[in-house]
Amino acid sequence: MTGKNLHEGHRKRVKERFLKEGLDSFNDHQVLELLMFYAIPMKDTNELAHRMIKEFGSLSGLFEANPKDICNKCGVSENSAILISLVPSLARRYFKGKWGEKIVLNSASKAGEYSVSLFVGKHYENFYIICLDSQNRVKHSALVHEGSINEVPVYPRIIVELALRHQAHSIILAHNHPGGSLKPSQEDINITNTIVSVLESIDIKVRDHIIVSGDKYISLKQNNFL
Template sequence: MGVHDGHRDRMRKRFLENELNGFADHEALELLLYYAIPRGDVNPLAHALMDRFGSLSGVFSAPVELLAQVKGVGTQTAVLLRLVPQIAQRARLTDLERELALNTRARVGQYLLELFSRERNEAVYEICLDGKGKLLACRRLGEGSASAVNLDIRQIVQNAITFCASSVILAHNHPSGVALPSQADQGATLRAKAALESIDVRLEDHIIVADGEYVSFSESGYLG
């Protein structure tokens, strides 16, 4: 057993006894790197990743191609660093979907803040609900520009029909950090509302998420 093997065993023992309590961010990252790089000292690599991307969150949010540019990070390691937070997010979303009826603005907001937490570009989602606000489906409709989202009206209607929705909530994010709807957002939303009404489905809301906050079209009077 080499000196690095002993260090790895001590780190694992610390985790098993106290989980991540007492670990610095770079140490937590180092522990994860053990499972992609089975031999050697990965502490310098953990520091290099933190220096390059600024924080643990920055490392986990970085694209695979940028992670792989850091010396010592191969494709396998880069994929692991992208995979772990996305699996954790999926687990949290699954719990929210199972436990929460999305029948209040606060519950919808909680769900959407988690949903958009790892989106780097502007994206739009459609949430299909039953008559009691239970989630039937959440579908990513695509990406839009930083200034306005392009809503695929036909796809929105098709999803509502497919999942037998009683109501629909649309949502998109503003990576710029300003959660205010543009005129293009408002116009597209009203077109979606009219199309859904033609099949007797209610557009419950359109919500914009930005910088940990959200704005409701319904509460702001934009749905008419």
């Protein structure tokens, strides 16, 4: 059997397995191998997938990497790097479409699930404000800042401006902990209390502050921090 026919046979088997089982039974390198079929024709992508994941430490680390770094470190084409980097953005777009236009966040669980969707593929700390109407429907979600929470003394001013601009009846705060811990820091609690105090003066309520790490979350209100 020629090398060409061998690769064709292998690719066909991998695709058939996906159609039958989905991705849940795939290892990370197999997920990447399948994805790379659509950027690298007629070449074994298994060894490359192993090497790329090792280079960036994990599949998620690879997906979140800068396309230029993927090209330089893995020796792949720009097309391959762009395809890989599209994954987190496509996931966020998918979740946005899945939630629909009239998103009602009337519980900590719904607020947490919605917040998780905002941070897919975000590998730096991000802080969001979610503006709600009187029926707890999302009017607008806005990225307030990217970076450490210690670096953002301007949070209250920006949040007040956004809440007023979008005529929020109430808001939910959300930020992520890329490091993996869901435990709120003292800075998290302090900035939350400051924002609550400032917004009370203009009659806008802070309904919750959600901290996200990966696909998990914690509600500060539910855990008596708010």
